Amino acid sequence: MGATPKWITDYYKDFRLKERTKCFKTCLKCGETKLISKFSVDKRNLDGRISVCKACRSLEYPKYYYNNRDKILIQVREYQKNNKRNRSIYFKDYREKHGEQLKEKASKWYMSNKEAIKERNLKYYQENKEACQTRREVWIEKNKERIREYNREYKRKHKLASQGIA
Numbered sequence: 001m002g003a004t005p006k007w008i009t010d011y012y013k014d015f016r017l018k019e020r021t022k023c024f025k026t027c028l029k030c031g032e033t034k035l036i037s038k039f040s041v042d043k044r045n046l047d048g049r050i051s052v053c054k055a056c057r058s059l060e061y062p063k064y065y066y067n068n069r070d071k072i073l074i075q076v077r078e079y080q081k082n083n084k085r086n087r088s089i090y091f092k093d094y095r096e097k098h099g100e101q102l103k104e105k106a107s108k109w110y111m112s113n114k115e116a117i118k119e120r121n122l123k124y125y126q127e128n129k130e131a132c133q134t135r136r137e138v139w140i141e142k143n144k145e146r147i148r149e150y151n152r153e154y155k156r157k158h159k160l161a162s163q164g165i166a
């Protein structure tokens, strides 16, 4: 007895991986640790990014693609044909069956590890301040219009509320 249940270790592994790769990821090809934005998105990967950086991929992929393009096209078509429906049905089904259970487990785990998580996040932030700050600035720059809209709406509601209208 005393062994940690599998769902906890799995969840924790997943969590750790996400944490570790929040701002940085190490490229399997060149071995350099780069900003996460230097890696393309791939939802099939646990951390949501492909393992090889964009720079390496842009060097490698055309060569590979050129030599194997017929094979690749057939593979892609086959894969899409076979998996499109199955995959989405499987995930939908799984979520429907286990969604509540998973959520509950996750939140229980979170509650009992709250302090440790907070501490780790803080530590991570301090160690990677600059990259996180950069990411934040990029995000703000990209969402300028949305933020302005949000602020306008907030002010409007606030004003109405203070006048007793809303």
Ligand SMILES: [Zn+2]
Residues within 6 Å of the ligand: 027, 028, 029, 030, 031, 032, 052, 053, 054, 055, 056, 057
């Ligand atoms: Zn690389």
